Amino acid sequence: MNLMNIGSLSYEEYENRTVAFHGCFSPGLLIGGFMVDLALRSLPGGALYDVICESAKCLPDAVQLLTPCSIGNGWMKILKIGRFAVTFYDKHTGDGIRVYLDTEKLQRWPEIRSWFLKLVPKHEQDTRLLMAQIKEAGCDILSTKPVLIDVARFQKKKGKPISICPQCNEAYPGEHGSICRVCAGILGYFSEADVLLPQKMLVA
Numbered sequence: 001m002n003l004m005n006i007g008s009l010s011y012e013e014y015e016n017r018t019v020a021f022h023g024c025f026s027p028g029l030l031i032g033g034f035m036v037d038l039a040l041r042s043l044p045g046g047a048l049y050d051v052i053c054e055s056a057k058c059l060p061d062a063v064q065l066l067t068p069c070s071i072g073n074g075w076m077k078i079l080k081i082g083r084f085a086v087t088f089y090d091k092h093t094g095d096g097i098r099v100y101l102d103t104e105k106l107q108r109w110p111e112i113r114s115w116f117l118k119l120v121p122k123h124e125q126d127t128r129l130l131m132a133q134i135k136e137a138g139c140d141i142l143s144t145k146p147v148l149i150d151v152a153r154f155q156k157k158k159g160k161p162i163s164i165c166p167q168c169n170e171a172y173p174g175e176h177g178s179i180c181r182v183c184a185g186i187l188g189y190f191s192e193a194d195v196l197l198p199q200k201m202l203v204a
């Protein structure tokens, strides 16, 4: 029996796709593949599933590589809790399965443990050994737990009004107030020079 498949892919095929998708080798993305695979195998078929990632690192890419759930279509949510766990749940009933990297099970896999808990600086990490252990461990370092999700919390809000911001002229959710959040200075991510640009253009 070949336990090394991830979804419909062989481990090597999955590994190659992670590099193409993610831009580089990623231990978290390889482990994430086993996590997604385990979640999918643990769920009854036929239902429509949504996904919650408890980490923004690596895991969301595993979900997007192996399932139709993406950030863009809203079937995957990222909660920045920082735990390496993913939950697949029935979007109607909330019944789901949470898969997480089990720190107790890491005792048998010292190189994975040392990478995961950042026990050694990256340049001292034995990458070949780490990759070998990830492949050999597979689902051995994971645990699962049935969970019930509060689906109402994640339902899309429909029909909310859109406003045009009088300062930048761009559309934004009207519930944010009389101007958009960037012009209000709440969620600016530009350098100060750039923030001033739209106003300069309006004056000119």
Ligand SMILES: [Zn+2]
Pocket: 165, 166, 167, 168, 169, 170, 179, 180, 181, 182, 183, 184
């Ligand atoms: Zn604005």
